[in-house]
Amino acid sequence: MDILEAIILGVIQGLTEFLPVSSSGHLELAKVILGDTSLPEESLTFTVVLHFATALSTLVIFRKEIIEIFKGLFQFKWNNECKFSLKIIISMLPAVLIGLLFEKELESLFGGKIVLVGVMLLLTALLLLLADKAKNSKKEVSSSNAVLIGVAQAIAMLPGISRSGATISTSVLLGVDRTRAAKFSFLMVVPLIFGKIGKDLLSGDLNFQSSEIVPIIAGFTAAFFAGLLACKWMISLVKKSKLSYFSIYCAAIGSIAIGYGLLN
Numbered sequence: 001m002d003i004l005e006a007i008i009l010g011v012i013q014g015l016t017e018f019l020p021v022s023s024s025g026h027l028e029l030a031k032v033i034l035g036d037t038s039l040p041e042e043s044l045t046f047t048v049v050l051h052f053a054t055a056l057s058t059l060v061i062f063r064k065e066i067i068e069i070f071k072g073l074f075q076f077k078w079n080n081e082c083k084f085s086l087k088i089i090i091s092m093l094p095a096v097l098i099g100l101l102f103e104k105e106l107e108s109l110f111g112g113k114i115v116l117v118g119v120m121l122l123l124t125a126l127l128l129l130l131a132d133k134a135k136n137s138k139k140e141v142s143s144s145n146a147v148l149i150g151v152a153q154a155i156a157m158l159p160g161i162s163r164s165g166a167t168i169s170t171s172v173l174l175g176v177d178r179t180r181a182a183k184f185s186f187l188m189v190v191p192l193i194f195g196k197i198g199k200d201l202l203s204g205d206l207n208f209q210s211s212e213i214v215p216i217i218a219g220f221t222a223a224f225f226a227g228l229l230a231c232k233w234m235i236s237l238v239k240k241s242k243l244s245y246f247s248i249y250c251a252a253i254g255s256i257a258i259g260y261g262l263l264n
Contacts, residue, residue: 006219014226020165057227120160121254131169
């Protein structure tokens with residue numbers, strides 16, 4: 001992998017981690033249209049580095065909130081910070097359970113099943129449209145909300161379902177304040193990303209050649225800054241009820257994918 005490829009992949013990762021267009025769905029479409037062999041092979045190390053970059057960009061954007069959470073936790077009281085942390089943990093459980101119990105079944109869905117991807121993109125489009133039309137409120141995320149948002153995140157493990165789109169839309173449809181919905185969506189995935197990174201590190205499968213250092217640094221930098229921009233942009237779009245633009249995009253791409261899959 002050369003530096004340009006690393007930068008392109010980094011930008012794609014940084015944008016699609018936050019924008020509701022489903023990075024997994026787009027990758028599956030690219031595999032079918034371009035062919036598996038035409039895509040650059042990403043090493044596990046490079047993938048882990050890109051995910052770390054986007055997780056780090058989330059920490060930077062929400063650094064004030066995260067610092068406040070840790071301050072509250074170290075007070076060792078049942079305060080708002082402890083309650084919020086518990087909600088984050090609750091929201092993670094569905095995805096963790098599905099990932100552990102149905103890992104092979106999930107992997108089997110990532111094999112160029114373009115019609116499935118198209119249908120899931122249409123579902124993402126519908127969710128975004130409904131969320132955009134929902135009335136705004138000032139409600140916070142409740143424990144019961146956290147469970148349902150976590151289920152939405154677990155469902156988003158399917159190719160074509162946007163994780164950020166599914167979790168933010170579910171939050172808004174449950175009556176959660178739009179800004180709080182976006183923040184909760186982005187913060188709830190950070191522990192999962194770091195958990196996955198830790199698992200990969202402990203597996204001993206991570207390795208790289210000295211010649212890969214520069215592309216890895218380039219990819220990390222691109223993913224980090226693209227993530228910063230996409231995260232800020234997404235929060236602004238959710239607040240202004242502009243998700244319908246992504247709904248139209250997902251509907252168009254989903255319809256094309258279904259048509260292509262049925263004709264081939």
